[in-house]
Amino acid sequence: MFTLAIVGRPNVGKSTLFNRLVGKRLALVDDRPGVTRDRREGEGRLGDLSFTIVDTAGLEEADTASLEGRMRAQTEAAIRDADAILFVIDARAGLTPTDRAFADLVRRAGRPVILIANKSEGRKGGAAAVEGFELGLGTPIPLSAEHGEGLSDLYDAICETLPDATRLRPDDEEDEAETGEAPDPSRPIKVAVIGRPNAGKSTLINALLGEDRLLTGPEAGITRDAIAVDLNFNGRAFQVWDTAGLRRRARIEDKLEKLSVADALRAVRFAEVVVVLMDATKPFEEQDTRIADLAVRxxxxxxxxxxxxxxxxxxxxxxKRLREDTDHALPQIRGVPIAAVSAQQGQGLDRLMDAVVAAYAVWNKRVATARINRWLEGVLEQHPPPAVSGRRIKIRYATQAKARPPSFVLFGTRLDALPESYTRYLVNSLRETFELPGTPIRVTYREPKNPYDKG
Structure with missing residues (x-):
């Protein structure tokens, strides 16, 4: 892991950039200069890059024995220890004599330097960033740490400045976990059972428990509260919520039913796996697909x-026909696990709970960044993004931001012009290539804002 030190004169946004890269508000931020005094280290992440990031006090000319002088000594120590320096200037304020003086100090340190023109959001900031060329530290990167703009350009600059440290080695790829958290079998999987009224939710949970724990009957709407029960099935722990039946919103008038539905929705948000129950004698009614889509969203x-x-x-x-009908009715989660059960007869319970465990494992899955970018090269070659107004949309690289559910970030330019059909193409390809059947997949786009665009 490499180290980056953020340096610059006071109040140029160093701590804001630090917080942006670590993903937390660790450093105090205020409009007043000089808030940061000590060096502060954090674990930074940008795309697939992981590094140690150091926030420093603003560089000021001062006597070595004074507080400001000791703060400067801390900053100089951070510069010596860093693999590269992020030298930050204020694009809106323009260059100052202090910027020029400390650019000389940074240059003498003999470390690679990436010049960042912060506060470059908007037209004025972008134009002011051009002044950074006068420092002789290379091309300034227009960036807004507060708004998160320009981070893909910063990513490229870091990779170019530290090619050996940022290159993914074969053994690194093997080290990246592809199965997610390797969930602890002793920790219960949180499961919410939802469906239309009288779909058999309480009867199913009673069958799994082996006792009449929950009130059941032929009447629809018996269950009102979302009831959580602990379940050990075939040696695996689960916490299962029985929920009220979900009718179409237009048909819900009773205040108590509204509260019951709200409680069911809270159970869905708290759950890790959602079992959507459908009556096998009349599956895929409109409300069934709406309920399934709720869990996906x-x-x-x-x-x-x-x-x-x-x-x-x-x-x-x-x-087999049930499998085909499911994929047709729910294309957004193609390959979702299915199980045919009879709670009254005790049939299919093993298949259902095995499907829950399998869905939970896929939901937690992570894919190595190198594999994702090899996939990206292939899909772009096979089906490149369409041109918009004669200008080609470019996707530079991709990474998995998180699991639970698998979420991918694609970096490039003009990505806001990508049609929805192309996103569906990417999602379907991700699902097939990395064996992510049935789980929701999130794809988001990030691109640098063009500071010179007058439109």
Whole structure:
């Protein structure tokens, strides 16, 4: 891991940039100059790069015995220890004599320097950034630490400045975990069971428990509160929420039912895996697909359970047709695990809970950055982004930002012009290439703002 030191005169936004790179408000930020005194280290991350980032006090001319002098000594020590220096100037204020004096100090340190023109949001900031060329420290990078603009250009500059430190080695790729957290089997998986009224949610949970823990009956709407029960099934711990049936919003008038629905939605947000129950005798009604889409939008792992399977006439190929119907009705989670169950007969319970565990594992999955970028090269070669107004959309690189659910960030230019159909193409390709069946996949785009664009 390499080290970057952020230096510059007071009040140019060094601490704001530090907080941006560590992803937390660790450093105090205020409009007054001189808030930062000691060196502050943090674990920074930018795209697939991980590094130690050091926030320093503003460089000031001062007597070595004074507080300001000791602060400067701390900054100089950070410069000596760094692999590269992020020298920050204020693009709006323009260059000052202090900037020029400390640019000489940084140059004499003999460390690679990346010049950052902070506060470059808007037209004035972008134009002022050009002044940075006068320092002789290379091309200034227009950036807004406060708004997160220009980070992809900073990524490129770091890779260019420290090619050996930022290059992913083969053994690094092997070190990147591709199975996510390797979830602790002793920790319960949080599961919410949702569906239309009278879909058999309480009956199913009772069957899994082996006792009549939850009130059931032929009447719809018996369950009101979201009830959590602890379950140990085949040696694996679960915490399962039984929820109220979800009807179409237009049909919900009773205040108590509204509260019950709100409680069910809270259970979905708290859960890790959502089991969407459908009546196998009449599956995929409009409300069923809406409920499944709710779980997807919340970013939860999803399993589709078809209850009352004992009431479905036995036909050859029934499960295969169910698989096809599921993928057709829910293309946004193609390959979602399905299980046909009969709580009354105790059938299919093992398949359902195995599907829950499998969906949870996929939901936690991480993919190595090198593999993602090899995938990106392939999809761009096979199906490049369309040109907009005669200008080509460019996607430079990609990384997985997080799991739970798998979320990917693509960096490039003019990405706001990408059609929704191309995003679907990328999502489907990610799902197929990295074996992410059924789980919600998030794809977001980041691009530098052009400070010279007058439009």
């Amino acid at each position: 919340e970013g939860r792992a999803v399993v589709i359970g078809f209850t009352k399977w004992d009431l479905v006439p036995a036909k050859a190929g029934a499960i």
